[in-house]
Amino acid sequence: MDIKIATEIGKCLSNPTRVQIMEWLKEPEKNFPPHETLQHFNDGVCVSYIQEKAGLSQSTVSTYLSNMEKCGLLVLTRYGKWSYLKRNEKIIQEYIDFIR
Template sequence: MKLLILKALASSTRLSVLEWLKDPVGNFPPQVDGDLVKDGVCADFIRDKLGVAAATASRHLTLLTQAGLLIPIRKKGWTFYRRNEPALRAFTNSLQDDL
């Protein structure tokens, strides 16, 4: 799992997504469906902020999700993403212990 997380974190784009999701209210506009904090940020808003094609954004979000760093929530046909804080803490603690 550590290798998967390291791969996900090896991209400045994915690091930006994690950084933005740390403060979703400050980094994204209000949403019609889904609370920015509780439900996460709509994938379309993340894609728009990244300025990339939908397929590219989807690949970045999928890698972060597979690594366990993001939690996806499906709502009304949309996917919302929020940080998985316990997983992020566990990884940073593990990394600190290993080094």
């Protein structure tokens, strides 16, 4: 991992709500209600659930998640009108290897 990407990841992890989102996504079934159309969390959690739980505006949370996805911390999967986000454990591990 290069220093530029590591810094972008650091920026994502410099805000308590975004750090909290990373923590919530460790255990979706514990932290979120079940999805209505999907019977699992295989692709993570939909944006609106995360937004609701974060208690910030839709636009703010959407921007957070977009940036977290751009730097690789999260993986985005779209099904119809829903977007699901899950942790990208591979990139997280690369980041850990970089800073350790």
